[in-house]
Each structure stands twice: as C-alpha cells, then as structure tokens.
Amino acid sequence: MKISTRARYGMRAMLDIAVHSDGGLVLLKDIAARQEISKRYLEHMMTQLRNSGLVVSERGASGGYRLARDPGDIRLDEIFEALEGEIAVVECIRDAAICSRADECVTRDLWCEVASAIRSVLGTKTLADLKKRYERVKEQGRDSGRGDVRVHSSTGRAVK
Amino acid sequence: MKISTRARYGMRAMLDIAVHSDGGLVLLKDIAARQEISKRYLEHMMTQLRNSGLVVSERGASGGYRLARDPGDIRLDEIFEALEGEIAVVECIRDAAICSRADECVTRDLWCEVASAIRSVLGTKTLADLKKRYERVKEQGRDSGRGDVRVHSSTGRAVK
DNA sequence: ATTAATCCTATCGTTATGGTAGGGTATTTT
DNA sequence: AAAATACCCTACCATAACGATAGGATTAAT
Numbered sequence: 001m002k003i004s005t006r007a008r009y010g011m012r013a014m015l016d017i018a019v020h021s022d023g024g025l026v027l028l029k030d031i032a033a034r035q036e037i038s039k040r041y042l043e044h045m046m047t048q049l050r051n052s053g054l055v056v057s058e059r060g061a062s063g064g065y066r067l068a069r070d071p072g073d074i075r076l077d078e079i080f081e082a083l084e085g086e087i088a089v090v091e092c093i094r095d096a097a098i099c100s101r102a103d104e105c106v107t108r109d110l111w112c113e114v115a116s117a118i119r120s121v122l123g124t125k126t127l128a129d130l131k132k133r134y135e136r137v138k139e140q141g142r143d144s145g146r147g148d149v150r151v152h153s154s155t156g157r158a159v160k
Numbered sequence: 161m162k163i164s165t166r167a168r169y170g171m172r173a174m175l176d177i178a179v180h181s182d183g184g185l186v187l188l189k190d191i192a193a194r195q196e197i198s199k200r201y202l203e204h205m206m207t208q209l210r211n212s213g214l215v216v217s218e219r220g221a222s223g224g225y226r227l228a229r230d231p232g233d234i235r236l237d238e239i240f241e242a243l244e245g246e247i248a249v250v251e252c253i254r255d256a257a258i259c260s261r262a263d264e265c266v267t268r269d270l271w272c273e274v275a276s277a278i279r280s281v282l283g284t285k286t287l288a289d290l291k292k293r294y295e296r297v298k299e300q301g302r303d304s305g306r307g308d309v310r311v312h313s314s315t316g317r318a319v320k
Numbered sequence: 321a322t323t324a325a326t327c328c329t330a331t332c333g334t335t336a337t338g339g340t341a342g343g344g345t346a347t348t349t350t
Numbered sequence: 351a352a353a354a355t356a357c358c359c360t361a362c363c364a365t366a367a368c369g370a371t372a373g374g375a376t377t378a379a380t
Contacts, residue, residue: 001163001244001278003271005338008250011267019263028357035263041339047358060347061355076270084161090168103179103195106294107171110236110285111163117277118161125270134266165369188326201370207327220378221324 003084009037010045010083011076011130017055018071018131025064045083052082071131077122087122088115163244169197170205170243171236171290177215178231178291185224205243212242231291237282247282248275 012035017026020034028046032039046065049055056068067074081087090111092104172195177186180194188206192199206225209215216228227234241247250271252264 001240001247002249002251003161003274004336008267008271011270012263015263015267029355038339040341043358044339057357058347059345059357062348063346063356065357080161087161089162091162102297103172103175103294106290106297107168107175109293110171110282110290111168113281114163114278117281118274121273121277122270130266130270133269134263137262137266164367187324189324198370200372203327204370210327217326218378219326219376222379223325223377225326 006045006048007080007084009035009042010049011079012037013042013045014049014054014067014074014079014127015130015134017065017067018127019134021066025058025062025066027064031065048082049079052078054079054082067127070128072126072128074127075123076125076127076130077119079127080122087118166205166208167240167244169195169202170209171239172197173202173205174209174214174227174234174239174287175290175294177225177227178287179294181226185218185222185226187224191225208242209239212238214239214242227287230288232286232288234287235283236285236287236290237279239287240282247278 013031016031016035020026020030028039028042031037032042035042046055046057050057050065054068054074055065057063057065077087088111090108092108173191176191176195180186180190188199188202191197192202195202206215206217210217210225213228214234215225217223217225237247248271250268252268
C-alpha cells in the first residue's frame with residue numbers, strides 16, 4: 001500500500017501554485033523546476049487536475065495555471081482522488097454473489113472503515129491549511145537553522 | 161488507491177480460521193471452499209501469513225493451519241501488512257535531497273498522517289474483534305431472515 | 321505404498337506505474 | 351506575418367505489480 005508518485009507530485013504541484021501565484025498564473029516550467037519534476041511528466045498530472053476542475057489553465061505565450069477556487073475551498077481529498085482515483089475502494093459493492101456472505105460483509109465493513117479514516121484526514125484539510133503549514137515550516141527553518149536536528153520519536157524523521 | 165485481493169482474501173482466510181478452528185487445524189481446502197477462493201491461489205497468501213508468523217502449519221495427511229497466537233493477540237494491521245506490505249509508505253524517508261525541501265516535508269507529513277489514520281483503524285482491532293462482529297452479523301441474519309433487506313445508511317449495502 | 325496434505329518454484333496474461341516523445345493549438349510579442 | 355512561448359493531445363515504452371494457474375516436491379498418517 002503505497003502512495004503513487006502521481007499523487008505526491010500532484011499534491012506538491014498544487015501547493016506550489018498556491019504558494020507562488022500572486023493572483024496571477026504559474027508556469028508549468030517553474031513548478032517543474034522548483035519541485036524538481038520532469039516538466040513533461042508533470043503535464044499529465046496537471047491535465048488530471050484540470051479535468052477534475054481543480055486548476056484552470058490559460059494557453060498561449062504568458063499562459064499558465066492557477067487554482068480554480070480559493071485555496072481554502074479546495075479539500076486535499078479532492079486533489080488526492082483526482083490523481084489517485086477513489087479512495088480505498090473495495091470492488092465487491094454490487095457483487096451480490098460475494099456480498100451476501102456474512103463474513104465477507106464483516107471484512108468489507110473493515111475496508112470501508114479504512115477508507116473513511118483516510119477521508120477524515122484528507123477531507124478535513126484544505127490547500128490553505130497546507131500552505132499555512134508550509135509557511136510555518138519555512139519560517140522556522142529560517143530562524144533556527146543551526147544544524148541541530150530534532151528527530152521525531154515514532155517516525156524517525158527530522159522534526160521542526 | 162485500492163485494497164488488493166491478496167489483502168482481502170488473506171483477511172477472510174484469517175477470519176475463517178478463527179471461526180472454524182475448534183482448537184484443531186483448519187484445512188486450506190475447506191477455507192478455499194467456504195470463501196470461494198481458488199485453493200491454489202490462497203496457498204500464496206497462507207505462505208505470506210505463515211512467513212509473518214501469524215499462522216502455523218502442519219504438513220502431511222491431516223495437516224492444516226491454525227492461528228499462531230490467540231485471536232485477541234493478532235492485530236488486523238499485522239495481517240494487512242503481512243499481505244500488502246508496509247502501510248502507505250512514502251519512499252522519500254531517507255532521501256535527503258528531496259526531504260531537505262520544506263514544502264516536500266509538508267506533503268510528506270500529510271502522507272504520514274494518512275498512514276497513521278489507517279494504522280489507527282487496523283491497529284486497534286484484533287482478529288477476536290472481527291470474529292465477534294462476524295458472529296453478531298450471523299446471529300442477526302438467522303433470526304430476522306424474512307426476505308426484507310435492510311440497507312446500511314452510509315454504504316448503501318445490504319446489511320441483514 | 322498410498323493418500324492427503326502443505327510447500328516451493330515457475331510461469332503467464334493483464335493492468336498499472338513511471339516516464340518520454342512528437343507534434344498540435346492557442347496566444348502574445350516582435 | 352512570423353517567431354516565440356506555453357499549454358494540449360496522443361501515443362509509446364519499459365518495468366513492476368497483480369491476479370491467477372500449474373507442476374512437482376515434501377511430509378506424515380493410514
């Protein structure tokens with residue numbers, strides 16, 4: 001169970017637009033450069049995001065992308081599902097031959113709970129929240145960059 | 161983002177063993193028949209579960225499988241990870257070139273939250289819980305089986 | 321020895337993933 | 351008008367994962 005690069009790159013691209021658009025358009029070229037993602041590959045993700053109505057594009061010279069809505073109005077599960085498809089689906093929804101089995105139903109309920117749990121993380125946050133977090137992290141990195149790194153106990157990651 | 165058949169079948173197999181072993185061994189053949197899964201295919205999942213120390217097997221005629229531990233001592237995330245691999249991993253954990261970027265860290269934190277959410281569903285339930293649920297559902301099905309089908313409000317599935 | 325069970329390994333077709341590429345279309349700038 | 355710029359559409363490709371099947375090897379009871 002992994003998160004695809006499409007979802008990761010796409011999420012980063014959305015954040016990048018939210019951060020770098022000052023009301024204007026953001027260039028694919030610039031997103032690709034900042035995020036260190038192949039421009040050609042990122043195009044696909046932008047297409048998916050556009051088809052899902054999360055960004056709008058303008059063509060031609062000095063075209064580019066911008067968010068279709070206010071960052072506070074774009075939930076992260078929308079971004080995720082645009083790139084990754086429906087969250088944690090179990091296919092057996094309308095397969096009566098399988099779903100009539102009580103034990104199958106029990107495990108199916110479990111998978112539904114898993115899907116809900118994911119949605120409750122991504123569905124309660126917006127791009128504005130992510131942007132806020134980004135700015136906080138960036139700020140902290142600036143005034144406490146002295147080389148000492150605190151490590152989070154459970155994840156083993158650098159923290160702060 | 162889908163849950164693989166391996167995980168679904170394997171979880172059902174574990175539940176099947178929990179339900180049908182009366183202290184003794186459960187035959188692969190019987191699990192496969194009850195769960196309507198190809199015996200040959202289910203073998204693979206049993207191998208994974210055995211290698212993860214969740215079931216033990218006895219070979220030879222009148223061999224079979226049984227749970228390695230008490231059902232109450234087998235967490236569902238253990239089963240899941242045995243079949244599906246580590247939950248919602250992001251690969252960039254020790255890739256410093258990527259992780260030194262503040263914005264990447266922000267999205268990475270998000271994926272970690274997603275993983276935690278999944279773990280908090282599967283890690284707080286045991287096979288004994290699932291078995292209990294199964295028996296409750298089975299019980300309800302027996303004394304209210306009059307052809308009318310109740311539909312679950314949120315999932316839209318038949319409950320009964 | 322026969323039988324019945326798990327075990328190991330290989331194979332196979334299909335789909336998904338990650339990524340590249342060529343050429344087309346729209347728009348601005350010169 | 352033409353060049354430049356930027357998005358857009360479609361195809362392709364290599365690899366890996368997925369779902370499933372199969373042959374034969376072990377192990378142990380009868």
